[in-house]
Amino acid sequence: MANEATTIGQRLRQARLNRNISLDELQQITKIQKRYLEAIERGDLDQLPGAFYVRAFVKQYAAVVGEDGDRLVAVLDGKEDIVPDLPKRPRPETVQGSRKSLHVEEPSSRWKKMLPVIVMGLIALLIVGFVAYMTWQDRNADPMIVESSVTVEGSLADSSTKESSSKAESSSSKTEESTTETTESSEEKKMAIKMDSNTQAEANMSITDAESPIELSFTGTQGPCWVGVTINGGYVYQYTVQAGETQTTTLPENAENATIILGASGNMSIKANDQDLDFTDPNLEALRKNINLTIQYQQAED
Missing domain, CATH: 2.60.40 (Immunoglobulin-like)
Incomplete structure (x- = not known):
């Protein structure tokens, strides 16, 4: 009986280690006190409260680590041959590492992702600078017609400026509406x-x-x-x-x-x-x- 208990205890312990489960976690899962779990692994079944608890605890332990609890109890009762020791398996290695380490980007990768944004920003600055320069040129151009026509030209320029401003405001309003609709659509689909x-x-x-x-x-x-x-x-x-x-x-x-x-x-x-x-x-x-x-x-x- 002692040899069978020791062999079963060693088998259960090796099965627990192969599944990377600590005694504290096993205690949480099975609700069996840690000192009883340690006694089972040592084969010291006399430390358990009684024969009924020996059978019940061995079955609970076995169920968590993937062993056949009924057969182990049959071995303890002398109804089955002794169970050979479970082959030891090395602790599984994490091949690809944690997800955190995989997501650490190299500096060159970050620059590649930022490059389109930088290019678009430079293009926008060039456009703004060109528009500002053309506006400045228009304002500082010398009059090429008689004075009587200057007022007309100024009026036409004001009218053109108002039309451009109106078009710009209309375009800005449409852009804001499109952005609002996109944002609302995105919010509607939030998990x-x-x-x-x-x-x-x-x-x-x-x-x-x-x-x-x-x-x-x-x-x-x-x-x-x-x-x-x-x-x-x-x-x-x-x-x-x-x-x-x-x-x-x-x-x-x-x-x-x-x-x-x-x-x-x-x-x-x-x-x-x-x-x-x-x-x-x-x-x-x-x-x-x-x-x-x-x-x-x-x-x-x-």
Whole structure:
């Protein structure tokens, strides 16, 4: 029994390490005290309250780390052969780095992006300077006709200036109206996030007018937190975010539903396309929590 317990404890511990889950996170997820989890990993099952709790705790532990809890209990009861040790796997490396590091632009890249703006600004300055120069030339030109015609020319110039001013004002008014319409159209399509219901263990939220794909950003606050994202019941992302760390993942194109699973919800803040997902409630204890998202996307313009 002792050898079986030690082997099972080692197997469960290795499975936990392979999934990058700490004992504190495992305690949050299973609600089993940390000292009992440590006793299971050591194979010191006499430290647990009784035989019933041994079986229950081993099954709960196994379910979180992806092991067959029923078989492990059968081994403890002598009904199955001893389970071989789980092969150790190296800690997964982050191949592409965090999303933050990927978004750090080189100076040359920033200059390339700013170049069109600089060119347009110079062209605008040249146009303004040319118009000012021509206006100055017109005002300082010597009269070429008799004095009796000067008044007429001045009147015509005033009339031309008024017409130009009227056209400029009309053009400016149209530009402002176009800008206003564009701004209003943009504001109408701004993504909105709504809380439909919220309990200690589960929150239901709706996202409308979203741009596809949606990028989720996870930031650790007070401590580490295990994060899982599922689509149609299957995991598409798993990671343990440390305090002060930010990690991101992108949902599949036009995914209409997603579930975010947090091991310690009080240690996490989340954004969707740079907008906060406010799932906290001061009246609810921040423990393990599922956040169910229902997503509607913007309709493509004709």
